[in-house]
Amino acid sequence: MSLRSRLGAARRQVLCSLYRRTVPMANCGPIVSFSFDDFPRTAYSAGGAILEKFGVRGTYYAAAGLMNTSNELGEQFRREDIDALLEQGHELASHTFSHISCRSVSSAAFRDDVEKGRKAIEEVTGVDCPNFAYPFGHVTLQAKRTLGLGRSSARSIFSGFNGAELDLNLLRANSLYGDLNGLPSVEELIRENKARNGWLIFYTHDVRQNPSAFGCTPALFEAALSCAVRSGCRILTVQEALTEVGVQNGNPEGQARWGVPA
Numbered sequence: 001m002s003l004r005s006r007l008g009a010a011r012r013q014v015l016c017s018l019y020r021r022t023v024p025m026a027n028c029g030p031i032v033s034f035s036f037d038d039f040p041r042t043a044y045s046a047g048g049a050i051l052e053k054f055g056v057r058g059t060y061y062a063a064a065g066l067m068n069t070s071n072e073l074g075e076q077f078r079r080e081d082i083d084a085l086l087e088q089g090h091e092l093a094s095h096t097f098s099h100i101s102c103r104s105v106s107s108a109a110f111r112d113d114v115e116k117g118r119k120a121i122e123e124v125t126g127v128d129c130p131n132f133a134y135p136f137g138h139v140t141l142q143a144k145r146t147l148g149l150g151r152s153s154a155r156s157i158f159s160g161f162n163g164a165e166l167d168l169n170l171l172r173a174n175s176l177y178g179d180l181n182g183l184p185s186v187e188e189l190i191r192e193n194k195a196r197n198g199w200l201i202f203y204t205h206d207v208r209q210n211p212s213a214f215g216c217t218p219a220l221f222e223a224a225l226s227c228a229v230r231s232g233c234r235i236l237t238v239q240e241a242l243t244e245v246g247v248q249n250g251n252p253e254g255q256a257r258w259g260v261p262a
């Protein structure tokens with residue numbers, strides 16, 4: 001292992017073990033959630049349609065400042081996409097306003113942008129969006145410590161499974177990128193999640209025939225969802241899964257605790 005990757009692993013270890021806000025999974029698993037970040041229109045038009053075909057719903061982490069814009073992930077969401085996905089029962093969650101990294105600005109500026117993003121979505125929709133995902137998957141101890149207050153969950157892109165004690169300040173999630181050649185590793189994750197009785201979260205961006213490096217094809221998305229359904233795991237949105245473990249709008253019924261484990 002190179003020095004650089006050893007340092008990366010050590011940093012992740014520190015970020016995972018400090019400022020935790022833990023809740024036991026108990027016997028709520030196995031659960032699989034599908035989420036989309038930013039989000040491009042195809043996440044809803046293609047990804048949402050596949051979820052609906054299976055009678056399940058997903059979680060859309062929206063950075064309000066990206067609305068009506070376009071980038072390498074394709075056209076970003078519009079107001080009507082938000083209305084449509086809420087109408088269909090999907091979950092809307094937040095992802096800062098400007099899609100900024102907590103590593104690139106002061107912690108106060110980051111916290112302000114997180115709140116601005118949450119408020120912007122709530123003003124448009126009238127719904128509370130207590131769940132959050134860190135843009136670029138960047139996490140700092142400062143961000144982890146301050147964001148946990150008053151928020152149901154903060155999702156990372158640290159891979160792996162949630163449970164037996166999940167950390168509300170750093171939910172783990174796994175990329176769902178590329179085409180069908182990525183399916184075996186997805187199937188393995190779903191198998192292991194079932195065996196662990198855990199909560200497995202996937203995230204992607206655009207869902208289209210020729211996806212960006214951060215998206216997947218409709219074929220991979222559908223195959224992953226089909227595998228998760230066949231495995232017997234329940235397919236829930238992030239908030240639905242949190243409700244199962246007793247977390248409602250940032251209130252984990254007294255179970256969560258702040259702590260710095262030994």
Ligand SMILES: [Zn+2]
Binds near residue numbers: 037095134135
């Ligand atoms: Zn993002």
